[in-house]
Amino acid sequence: MAELKALIFDVDGTLADTERDGHRVAFNEVFKQEGLDWHWDDALYHQLLAVTGGKERMLYYLQKFNQEWAFDGDESALKQFLAELHAKKTVHYVKLLEQGKIPLRCGVRRLLQEARDQGLRLAIATTTTPRNVTALLEHTLGIESIDWFEVIAAGEMVKKKKPAADVFTLALELLQLPASACVALEDSVNGVISARDAGIKHILVTQNDYTAGQDFSDATLVLDQLGDPGSPATRLAGVDWQGDMLHVQDLIALNRQVNASA
Ligand code: XBP
Ligand code: MG
Numbered sequence: 001m002a003e004l005k006a007l008i009f010d011v012d013g014t015l016a017d018t019e020r021d022g023h024r025v026a027f028n029e030v031f032k033q034e035g036l037d038w039h040w041d042d043a044l045y046h047q048l049l050a051v052t053g054g055k056e057r058m059l060y061y062l063q064k065f066n067q068e069w070a071f072d073g074d075e076s077a078l079k080q081f082l083a084e085l086h087a088k089k090t091v092h093y094v095k096l097l098e099q100g101k102i103p104l105r106c107g108v109r110r111l112l113q114e115a116r117d118q119g120l121r122l123a124i125a126t127t128t129t130p131r132n133v134t135a136l137l138e139h140t141l142g143i144e145s146i147d148w149f150e151v152i153a154a155g156e157m158v159k160k161k162k163p164a165a166d167v168f169t170l171a172l173e174l175l176q177l178p179a180s181a182c183v184a185l186e187d188s189v190n191g192v193i194s195a196r197d198a199g200i201k202h203i204l205v206t207q208n209d210y211t212a213g214q215d216f217s218d219a220t221l222v223l224d225q226l227g228d229p230g231s232p233a234t235r236l237a238g239v240d241w242q243g244d245m246l247h248v249q250d251l252i253a254l255n256r257q258v259n260a261s262a
Contacts, residue, residue: 002180004255006121007111008171008200011133013187013208015108016140018132019049020210022102026093027054030085033092038066049210052127052190053161055079055086090129097135104140105206107226107233107245112141114248116148123151125171125184125194127161130154151175163190168198180259183251189214202258204251207236220258 012018024045031038040048044065051060059082062069071078096102115122126133133152137145151174158166172179183202184195188211195203196218205211205219206226216222220238227233227245235241239257241250 002178002255002259004120004183004202004252005177005181006123006175006183007115007251008123008125008168008175008182008184008195010184010186010188010191011124011126011136012128013211014105014185014191014206016102016104016136017208018102018128018136019045022093022096023054023089026089026096027058029092030089033088034085038069046210049188052163053155054089054129055082056161058082058085090131093132094135097132097139100139102136102140105208105225106231107206107228109141110228111226111246111248112145112148118248120248121175121177122149123153123171123175123182124149125153125167127155127167129156162188163193163197165194165197165199168195168200172198172200180255180262183220183255186219187211189216192216192218201262202251202255204246204254205238206233220254 009015012023020042024040027040048057048061051057071081112122124133130152133154134146151171153167153171153174155161155167158170160166168184172182179199179201182200183204184200185204186192186195187206187208192203192205203219205216205222207222207224216237221235221241222237223246224234224236232244233246239254243250
């Protein structure tokens with residue numbers, strides 16, 4: 001039976017609540033800067049999150065929520081326009097991170113430290129732009145933390161973004177580990193599907209405001225957060241779990257349980 005060897009983290013919504021005060025704000029800033037009358041309020045953004053990836057999300061917005069907007073060009077010109085807009089959005093987003101506007105979620109720093117202390121390997125499987133990941137790590141945990149993660153698998157490195165399995169499959173390949181030796185840490189149903197379809201059976205969800213109510217029936221355990229001293233985690237669904245904080249020892253025990261029942 002494969003013992004737990006690595007933790008594979010999603011970024012947006014899992015390591016940090018990056019969407020509402022990060023990506024959404026950066027999108028709106030770039031729309032304004034470029035003279036577009038598009039504005040994504042919180043309710044609209046919640047709906048737009050159905051589609052992962054910033055470029056794909058803008059296209060979805062135009063197709064579903066802003067069909068009146070006219071673009072003078074064919075589909076490939078539109079995609080080029082959105083790609084340029086997206087590159088500018090990344091600049092705004094990284095600025096927000098540099099200003100320290102986006103902290104890590106409760107318990108993330110603690111769990112990463114525990115994992116490192118216990119010799120577990122760390123990886124990332126994310127949809128977001130690699131620059132966004134390194135900037136988040138640098139401005140929360142310090143620049144050296146980028147090297148804590150042996151693997152950073154990102155949406156742009158694969159054919160299909162989440163919910164497709166590609167990015168988790170790539171993370172497993174780069175780690176050279178079987179799925180049974182890894183836990184995926186996610187916040188959304190798209191991420192759970194991606195991990196599941198990559199063959200990962202051990203999936204821990206820490207849900208957030210945007211993902212509450214999604215179908216997490218494929219997750220092993222669903223919590224509201226990882227928990228820290230004075231900020232306990234609450235179990236919401238999945239296997240039995242008791243405690244105030246999710247520890248590496250819990251993940252090791254859960255991995256055995258998941259593999260034994262597979
Ligand atoms: C995250 C995303 C990302 C961000 C924006 O999904 O969907 O698209 O919203 O990042 P997940 P980019 O957490 O499932 O990986 O604008 O760089 O694409
Ligand atoms: Mg996420």
